[in-house]
Amino acid sequence: MNVTSIRNDFPILNQTINGKPLIYLDNAATTQKPQVVIDRISDYYKTINSNVHRGVHTLSQRATEAMENARITVQKFINAKEHREIVFTKGTTESINLVAQTFAQQFLNEGDSILISAVEHHANIVPWQQLCKQKKANLLVIPILENGELDLSNVDELLSKNVTLLAISHISNVLGTINPIELLIEKAHKKNIPVLIDAAQSVAHETIDVQKLDCDFLVFSGHKMYAPMGIGVLYGKTDWLNKLPPYQFGGEMILEVRFEETIFNELPFKFETGTPNVEGILGLETAIHYLQKIGLKQIAEYEHKLLTYATQKLNELSGIIFHGIAKHKSAVLSFNFQGIHNSDIGAILDQLGIAVRTGHHCAQPLMENLCVPGTVRASFAFYNTKEEIDMFIEGVKMAKKMLTM
Ligand code: PLP
Numbered sequence: 001m002n003v004t005s006i007r008n009d010f011p012i013l014n015q016t017i018n019g020k021p022l023i024y025l026d027n028a029a030t031t032q033k034p035q036v037v038i039d040r041i042s043d044y045y046k047t048i049n050s051n052v053h054r055g056v057h058t059l060s061q062r063a064t065e066a067m068e069n070a071r072i073t074v075q076k077f078i079n080a081k082e083h084r085e086i087v088f089t090k091g092t093t094e095s096i097n098l099v100a101q102t103f104a105q106q107f108l109n110e111g112d113s114i115l116i117s118a119v120e121h122h123a124n125i126v127p128w129q130q131l132c133k134q135k136k137a138n139l140l141v142i143p144i145l146e147n148g149e150l151d152l153s154n155v156d157e158l159l160s161k162n163v164t165l166l167a168i169s170h171i172s173n174v175l176g177t178i179n180p181i182e183l184l185i186e187k188a189h190k191k192n193i194p195v196l197i198d199a200a201q202s203v204a205h206e207t208i209d210v211q212k213l214d215c216d217f218l219v220f221s222g223h224k225m226y227a228p229m230g231i232g233v234l235y236g237k238t239d240w241l242n243k244l245p246p247y248q249f250g251g252e253m254i255l256e257v258r259f260e261e262t263i264f265n266e267l268p269f270k271f272e273t274g275t276p277n278v279e280g281i282l283g284l285e286t287a288i289h290y291l292q293k294i295g296l297k298q299i300a301e302y303e304h305k306l307l308t309y310a311t312q313k314l315n316e317l318s319g320i321i322f323h324g325i326a327k328h329k330s331a332v333l334s335f336n337f338q339g340i341h342n343s344d345i346g347a348i349l350d351q352l353g354i355a356v357r358t359g360h361h362c363a364q365p366l367m368e369n370l371c372v373p374g375t376v377r378a379s380f381a382f383y384n385t386k387e388e389i390d391m392f393i394e395g396v397k398m399a400k401k402m403l404t405m
Contacts, residue, residue, distance in 0.1 A: 001294065001302050007383050009034040009290075020353030023388045028173050028201060028332050028379035029357050030223045033287075037227060040286040041279045051275055053252065067278050070285035071268075077288045078218065079209040080235055084267040087241070088281055091232030092200040093123040095219035096167070098234055098271060099196055100127035102244040103217075104165065110136040112164045115193075117142040117150055117179070118369055119172040122362040124198045128167060137164070144369065148175035148324035155187060163193050170208075171201035174361045174375065175324025176307075176332030178202070185215055194240065200224055204381075205303060205330050207296045216240055222280060227287035231280030234271070241267050248273040299382045303331040306380045306389060313393045317400065323375050331380035334361075340403045342374045348399035354392055 007013055010032045015022050024032060044066070050059035052067050068083075075083045089095045104114065114128040118141050125139075132139045140158050143151045159166070166188045171178050185195045194216035199208055204225035210218050217240065222231040236244075246253055246264055253273045256263040264270050291299070310333055314320055323334040336342060346358035359374040360367045367374060378392060 001298050001382065003302075003383065003385055006294070007385075009036070010383055011035060011038070013383060017353040017355070018351050023352075023354040023384075023391055025378040025380060025384065025388070025392060026355045026357045027381040027384075028224070028361075028377065030229070031204065031226045031381055032383070033226055033228065033283075034290050036290055037283045037286045041228060041283050044279050044282050049278075052278055053269075063278055067276065067281050070281045073285045073288050074233055077208075077292070078203075078233075078235055079211050081211060082238055085235055085238055085241065087234040087236065087268040087271045088276055089219075089232045089234050089271075090230055090277070091221035091223070092198060092219045093221075093232075095217075095232055095234035096123055096196070096198065097127045098247045099165075099167075099217055099219075099236075100131050102247050102271075103194075103240070104128070104131050104135075106244060108132075108135050108137050108164045111138075112162045113138040113140045115140045115142065115158055115161075115163045115166045115168075117168050118144045119148070119150070119175060119177060119179075119366055120167075120169055120363065121173055121198070121200070122364070123200075124167055124169060125365065138162075141365075142168075144366075147326055148172070148177045149326045150177075150179055152180070152183075155184070159188060159191050159193060163188070163191070165194055165196060167196040167198070169198040169201065171205070171330045171332075172324065172363075172366075173201050173332065174334050174363050174366055174377065175326065176329040176334070176379075177324055177326040178206075178328040178330055180328075181215070182213065185213060189214065201330065201332070204291065205296070205300055210235055222284040222287065225284075225287055226290060227284040228280045231277050231284050233284075238267065241271070244271075246270050246273070250274050252276070294382065302382050303380050306384055306386070307331040307333065309386055310378065310380070310389045310392070313389065314396065317393075317397060319400075323370055323372070332377065333379070334375040334377045336372055336375055337400055337403075340400065342372075342376045344403050345376045345396065345399045348402060349392070349395045352391070352395045352398070354395050356392075 048062040052064040074086045196217040197215045199220040203220040218235040223229040250273045321336045342358040357377045
């Protein structure tokens with residue numbers, strides 16, 4: 001991989017922050033956008049902007065065609081069987097809420113359970129928790145081991161507790177643990193339990209094949225995979241999506257409306273109410289092509305090298321406490337030092353132009369489990385370099401020294 005040339009694709013990286021060259025290590029929160037994605041959005045507004053699906057005029061037809069081609073690109077990217085299994089949403093959070101409000105409203109009854117894990121992002125906790133409260137159902141949690149891997153010792157027992165859905169992240173945004181979703185899907189399916197995979201942290205780092213995984217739903221956000229904000233995807237097997245009621249009501253999601261009654265549109269439009277985010281959808285398509293051109297396998301290998309290097313270097317610092325040392329990890333590093341607040345380290349690194357995330361990372365139950373208020377999190381992308389990691393380590397050393405003086 002030619003990282004120098006890749007870095008040139010990302011104009012935002014070429015700037016100084018607080019007088020220092022920007023080192024962006026907050027990729028788990030959001031990734032930067034390559035010029036091709038920025039150009040695609042700009043070109044859309046310069047050439048074919050118009051509302052989709054209902055227009056007979058040429059621009060509307062061009063925009064509709066571009067949007068529907070993008071749907072096929074997403075379908076192929078995750079190897080979905082049919083393009084109507086791809087529903088465009090605002091992002092992971094909206095996709096999960098969509099499933100919670102439609103699937104679970106329909107199938108979750110009093111006394112049933114939703115099973116999640118201890119490492120989930122709030123987006124994969126709160127929608128289920130609120131629903132369980134409404135329905136007098138139970139929210140069950142797969143615990144974790146000290147190294148940040150899921151504790152699967154009682155998972156069969158948990159799956160036997162009237163579970164209506166297993167909703168689980170592929171990769172933890174805090175610990176970087178790659179969860180054994182293939183095994184969990186197999187175990188759940190043996191008990192006829194459908195599975196939703198939160199792929200927010202994996203879709204830009206691992207090859208996703210929904211048919212091979214055989215998951216029932218899979219959700220992700222464009223902005224974590226070099227695409228714009230405000231666009232995301234819900235994948236659902238056709239059989240499931242057909243069984244679900246609409247999520248929201250209004251234009252686009254209808255076939256026919258009378259004051260007395262409405263006939264809803266077919267898939268996937270039944271779930272896409274109102275004017276869609278066409279610029280976001282086209283930006284997502286270009287980001288996918290961009291990733292495919294570099295190659296997800298090459299990306300995963302390179303990012304893994306960065307992770308190994310950074311882990312080794314950080315490990316040399318006395319008093320470091322790593323959170324998440326699972327065998328299978330993606331390029332996310334969470335850590336603390338005894339007696340130093342995570343946000344103080346983040347603030348000093350910022351003065352050096354280094355962007356990391358600090359705090360609870362929208363995973364407060366996990367923080368409680370780890371007995372910390374938050375962590376410092378560095379998350380890498382394929383445009384990061386070993387030299388940047390060296391600067392980051394020097395920054396952490398300096399912060400540690402200043403904060404223990
Ligand atoms: N799930 C995971 C694992 C995440 O890391 C995130 C964001 O950090 C989300 C869900 C929520 O994604 P979004 O805010 O794009 O909806």
